Amino acid sequence: MAPDDTVTTPRNPWDRSGRAAGRPDANAPRRPGGTRPATDGRGVREPTSEPAPTRAETAREVRIHGLNAVRAVYARRPDAIRKLYLTQARVADLKPLLAWCASHRVGYRIVEEADLQKLAASQHHEGVVADVLRAPMQGLREWLDALPDGPQLAIWLDGVGNPHNFGAILRSAAHFGVAAILLPGHARLDVSGAAARVAEGGAEAVPLVRMGEAADSIAALHDAGFALAATLVDGGGDVFAATLPQRLVYVLGAEAGGMDRALAADCDLRVSIPGSGLVESLNVAAATAVLLAAWRSRR
Structure with missing residues (x-):
């Protein structure tokens, strides 16, 4: 398997506070019912009401990277997008996609360049990585x-x-x-x-x-x-x-x-x-x- 084809997920790419990934900040405001919205430390909110993916669902996912690759999924199969990671520099280029994620409760995180490189297992990530469902064969x-x-x-x-x-x-x-x-x-x-x-x-x-x-x-x-x-x-x-x-x-x-x-x-x-x-x-x-x-x- 080529190096760029290997998926390696960093342990905790977006949280430098010492909390476990996905654990809400103790100071975050509570939602009705006692739950807190998850954030990435930069104000980017991520849905917490969706159930965790099953093993079968995870097997159907693929982690892709590259600006045109991610844009193509958004253009043809937006519902296939499960999570998005991007650098701050790509926010302006991906505003429509980020707005869609926010309105459809799809989580996205703004991460550092080094973290995105680990997520993509490649230096050629072009500033964006997405976890998406594979197209049916x-x-x-x-x-x-x-x-x-x-x-x-x-x-x-x-x-x-x-x-x-x-x-x-x-x-x-x-x-x-x-x-x-x-x-x-x-x-x-x-x-x-x-x-x-x-x-x-x-x-x-x-x-x-x-x-x-x-x-x-x-x-x-x-x-x-x-x-x-x-x-x-x-x-x-x-x-x-x-x-x-x-x-x-x-x-x-x-x-x-x-x-x-x-x-x-x-x-x-x-x-x-x-x-x-x-x-x-x-x-x-x-x-x-x-x-x-x-x-x-x-x-």
């Missing part, structure tokens, strides 16, 4: 049944695991209007904090679809009019000269070993990106952007 049949007619492009990721590459793929996929990222049933890939930041909002724009057995998934895609294109370092047709079907799934392999040869053999066409030969190949995320542009240029 569709099944392949559910996704196909809801897909409109006409040209459609999807990406099948066969073994890609680096969160930064995944984030860059999501960003390119959003830019070129990809309909979905298709993930094998055994794949553990999911949106992480690092992937969401690198995606710059793309993680909210492109749905993730969970497939079953490869043979069944290929058959279902064929039934829906899709052709599958294996993307190879060499040995495939020039992607810029190839005839690319209107409904296409690019199958992309792992960062180091490339795609599975048996899966490549089951694809309808095999394509490669021609180059100078001075380097062996493009990074999988860079290759994805080139492949998507090649398909889009035909439309």
Whole structure:
């Protein structure tokens, strides 16, 4: 797991008074019924009436960071936001989100730069971190049944695991209007904090679809009019000269070993990106952007 993909929560990032995190100040005013509103020491109030999340709810959450990543969740799924952490410098940039949090009783805290770095487990937090519910992952049949007619492009990721590459793929996929990222049933890939930041909002724009057995998934895609294109370092047709079907799934392999040869053999066409030969190949995320542009240029 990459360092940016590791979630580490500091013991008590916002309270320097020696109180346990979340414990109300003894001098805070009491609410009716004898309870006190929780604050972060800077006057930022946090709801206290909501029940603590269950273990299942916590497992459904992901901690993301990055300004555009958090803004994208707010724009598309504001109810998914569970808690927000930000530096004082980001208050002006996130005023609408803070107002929404206040009106919907979603807790937020203003923290120091060092504390936010610990919360994000990254120096590249861009001044904001959010705990959000993961977007539900569709099944392949559910996704196909809801897909409109006409040209459609999807990406099948066969073994890609680096969160930064995944984030860059999501960003390119959003830019070129990809309909979905298709993930094998055994794949553990999911949106992480690092992937969401690198995606710059793309993680909210492109749905993730969970497939079953490869043979069944290929058959279902064929039934829906899709052709599958294996993307190879060499040995495939020039992607810029190839005839690319209107409904296409690019199958992309792992960062180091490339795609599975048996899966490549089951694809309808095999394509490669021609180059100078001075380097062996493009990074999988860079290759994805080139492949998507090649398909889009035909439309």
